[in-house]
Amino acid sequence: MTVNEKLYFNGDIITLEDDLYVEAVLVKDGKISKIGKKDDLLQCACKDVEFIDLQGKTLIPSFIDAHSHFFGYANSTLQVNLDEAINFQEIGDKITNFIQKNNIEEGVWISCNNFDYNALEEKTYPKIDFLDKIAPKNPLVVSNKSGHNGLFNSLAFKELGIDVNTPDPEGGKFFKENGQLTGYAEENAYIEYVQKVPMASTEDIIKAIGKAQDAYASYGITTVQEGMVVSLLSDFLLYIANSNILKIDYVGYADIRESESILGKLGDYKKQYKNHFKLGGYKTFLDGSPQGRTAWMRTPYEGEPDYYAYGTQKDEELKSKLEQALKEDMQILVHCNGDRACQQYIDMYRIAKEETASTNDIRPVIIHAQLLGEDQLDEVKELNMIPSFFVAHVYHWGDIHIKNFGMQRASKISLLKSAEDKGITFTLHQDAPVIEPNMLETIWVAVTRTTKNGVSLGEEERIEPLEALKAVTKNAAYQYFEEDTKGTIREGKLADLTILDKNPLKVDYEAIKDIQVIETIKEGETIFKR
Template structure:
């Protein structure tokens, strides 16, 4: 068996792990019998006998007892800031993640929540995870459903896409949505049939003022409590590096306050949203990006080009088979911002010399980005900028060839093959739905794709995400894109070492190698050995950040 040690002189380890499978995600040393940690860093990986020299009288010997040790998971894309508030919101995900099976079930959950928490009249109630695609008979949650039970509370039921939500009348009044309001470019305001009255669903650019105005923790005590609660959600999922995927200036100040207070137990990588960039740069110059400050770093800048395919706001070259979200005919979706604006924004980020994360779902949105890249990077198209196209769900094969040529990273989203495949089949057709997040082709073309949950769009469940990449089975039990399945190891790389590369952290994270941080996760089974359909049942037993256990599953 291969083994590797840190440079001499040998120091006694703080901890040595042994007695179970050790999956290194290091192609040069695929497995090991033991792993030693000193001062939060891996100092040796190899045979247990060879690691005996690292055992001192104070060394803690951890017997895995048949469980599996891996590098901790790295979150390639989620909305970390939302974890600070969802503990005080209602889960209305569709099964199996939640109880949202109909408008009535969602209202019932809201009613139960208000009663249990004794929420006073006039106080905003929020829920997350609403998915109209699973509502029976095509019914949608609307303002009337909410008004009937909550005439005195503003209610916002956030759409599962995170790109909008359903508002009741009190919330409409709070955020000034009226019949006279014009729908902004790139936005959606669903109107009550036969009238101009907003009927509940607000999406994309029309929703941005709502999103920006949502309540946030303000006092130091609130920020500390919310940060601890949010980060434990990631720790329980085996994640030690989280992603904040569209950071507004006010959100960044909250995160920086938490960092200054020293309460972060995981690393957080934040990407300021392009519309807030000038405000963020006032206190955070470009040279400060890419450097952790008490476990928080600015990773780059986020630009959004289109919406969500399940919300029918993603931008395609061909029309949706089912029309637009408001019944529009020949609907292809629209870009969030005009193309000329996007080109200038991409150029601005490239000139700042910081990484770009760009949201694009539909193939027309990806075409638009590629044109923006060619405009902004003219003369240096293939420079390694760690530009990442978040989601890239309906990327075409010819577009992935451009990714490879231009050194662009696709961060894919295989969970849609379970949660939204039926909606994509209805909206886009089976053939296009089957090429959703084509991880097999991406790998075969030499790319190093990452994979993500987009939490809170999907739950923080890394084993379910890995399962979706390996199996590509829908909620209805149908396989979407069997030719795009990957091996468990390839799927594991998409949530560890490939994410480290995305963040320019491959020298310190993502695999179990000497000199790297001891960011570890212990699972009750080895995902490389269990039956593929059983991967989703694997449990996180412990999460270790730089040698310190931050989560331990109760026995």
Template sequence: MSRAEGARHPLRLVRASRVITMDGASDSRGGVDAFVTLGERVIAVGDAGDLRGRFPEAETVDLGGGVVVPGFNDAHAHPSLLADGGLYMDLAPAVTRSAEDVRRALAERAARTPDGGWVVGHNFDVSRTEDGGAVDRALLDRVSARHPVLIIHYSYHGAVANSAALAAAGYDEHTPDPVGGELVRDGGRLTGVVWERAWMEGFLGHGSRPPLVPAPTTEARVGSLRRVIGEMNAAGITSICDAMVHPHDWKLYQTARDQGVLTARVGMLLWYEFFDPAPGPATGFGDEWLRFTGVKMMSDGAVSGGTCLCSRPYRGARGEPTGGIQVMPDEEITDVVHRVHAAGARLAVHANGDLAIAKVLDAMERATAATPPRPGQAHRIEHCSVVDGRLVRRIRDLGVIPVPFGAFVRYHGRNLLDHYGPERAARISPHRTFREAGITVAGSSDHPCGPPEPLYALQSLTTRRSLDGTVLGEEERLTPYEALEVYTVGSAAASGEEHVKGRIAPGYLADFTVLAEDPLRADPERLAEVPVTGTWVGGRPVWGG
């Protein structure tokens, strides 16, 4: 190898106190302590002394007492949603702790915005904001009567609008609820709260209707994306599947890659309305840094927001009996599933409630009966939160990969109990049930709907303990090794990349995370506190050392 080739394809021997390879046999024997990388790939794994003898010319990277695991892979997150170019106000509970804080922050933004310009906030969480229920049309009308004001819920399943914003969307007290959405009313008057398609299509646009909410430039978004992915790198994440991209998001990622600021591998799920089977890209199109993973569609509402479609009523977000919201009618679900499946693309269908999951499985079963699946065409159900034994068997028989929430039991446990009651809440995100049925399960934060840190998720998966101390579904607990497998091997399988990701093994990508403690030996109740000391992608450090 010449000096120039060595610079492009460095040969490194990485040594640590322990390397967890996710090779069950090796890890059960205590693991190994080193591996060798050539460029972006691992070429050898084993004992540091043996490898040093085999590769004497390799540069040594000594990680001291650090423990190496395969890079965390978030199979469902939304970094592009957070790449707002600084255009939106951050209304997260840590920033605006009360309804009055929300009003004040938006009023300050309105004072700097020309009359008629939109004032938009996001990351609002009604359940974590003091007097969050008071953030409605009336409060936003107090922000400004000269500006349309819109607050986007952290889940992106709902929003709150003032009178000017409702009028801009064409909504008034006589407007019927759109198909797949809800305009919340109190005594017949719009409260300003809008759910699902009522907000997505009313404010973000649909078909030929342009969006009302202003969009930042691509360059401004690249700066935001760099920050968001940097924060995910700091949590040990090396790969992300962006679970809803539009054409402008595709351009965002391509620009970020061209500028050399993409520090995690990204798979993209294209929103179904933009998928054209004729000239469209095939699943897997792209390379190992940026690729088309599949097609996203959404059948029901949010589990943490109390709007998922269930066969039995529950209390929901407003404390009133509800069966949830069906976002796509049955015929639309069937049509999209058949078109995408027949084109050979991977489906990734958002379905939380058991009724929504059943409808999706109905469509998938009919589609696969009509057109045999292509090799590697494993479809996904995103979230797959509420299931029973029959649904689990159908998921297994179809070879579908569920992508449940990793951290929601811990982070949203209080909401799950309030909305669904203890019996149903204990069965939400049933990772062990899936695994015991022989089903591959992937790891997902759904960030910004939940915290992005995989170690936080590992604590949730192994303890099933919510923030208030309540244990939800003790029988669904995973061992630390199983939880780690979900966020490595499982997530790689969900994007069809299990042959190059999820393990530290010869031929695999040299993507790995360095931890200050061994996650398999740490107290599960404090896994979220284990420090990430380094994140490497393609054999190069992207965070820490």
């Protein structure tokens, strides 16, 4: 039997354990066999050990994606990317070029992603007549970056059975002018129907999955998340898992409303990996996005003294879901951006724990937690909840948040330092495909807190690079109940490793965003190399 051993040396090796640095790491059969002095490790290595000279580069535990939508990211490669569109004309040009370049036939659905009217010159969304003009023969859906609102053209409404008489679902709405649909829908009105849009072919999706894996690996990530598994998606996830095409670990969280159906299909993957896939728990959401002014707030939005946005669930509905998760010993992730949504989660989780008398440690996660208030942190700590902060919002939408909330409130978005000071375990994420799963950019934002317009937003909530690095490695492993196998460089753990061209703990803070991922290693095998 051939023994696969590799000895890493001659670089900064950051363990994220008590002894922060070691001289060398010995990897054997996909696991970290020994760490310590190079000469000592040579005594343990076989004669055919492969020497990996880091040449001054930095070896760290690989990054762990604490929250994203991997399938959505893969699917986005099959869509029209509107990320760089600055006005209606460019949106139209991009969609028209996509139709022509790909010879899209009449009647085939066209999906667009990364739409953000805040970034457009018009500062509003195009209406349905514009959408009908650029795609007159194809159903068209345009998804906002946040994933919480979007646009449909007339053919899309027709295919989905939506007309002016379609009632707004609770926690969402279709927008109308003069009794006619404008094409715009938000929250449940959008989410419910966009999930009914037909998927691409299996062959195309498999290729897209491969591209997505390569993209995540290029960012140094070896564990990814499917942040909302609906019943329709579970069949495809089962196919992916059984096809042995995954080279990174993939953790899904089932829409708790469809838990019975999803567990009926993915029960063999419940809380255990098979072929790199597992079902980690449940997911639900309570509000929208701060940049879209749909995050549910305790204080009103700027310019609208009576507008706080709204929640998506009643207290009893949420409490019932939390009780289910506790009784079944299943982790639950709850999307909460606004502080009012966070408070609803905190209150209902406390009551659910009391009424079930459950002692199960489900490590409940507050997804995004962007406007979680300082006064709420003590309760978060007491209940052992894990905030997973979307801190890169400070850079990407910080200027919008200042307009929506005012400088004082916007400065308190993503309370990293306050959470750290209270001893709260937190993680950081990118919510891909909302933005790229760029962990080094996220670390940079957590450390500098500067907006796109160069505004310093919440200096007192900056954290040191070491704490930011822990949040996307060690803490993220804990969030997944995988702290015994991932997240640090320790003997016995998986050899999930990333090599960087520079040490993020030693460079100037501004230079962190420019650090390059040189190589990504999953269980001892290279899955990306620059």
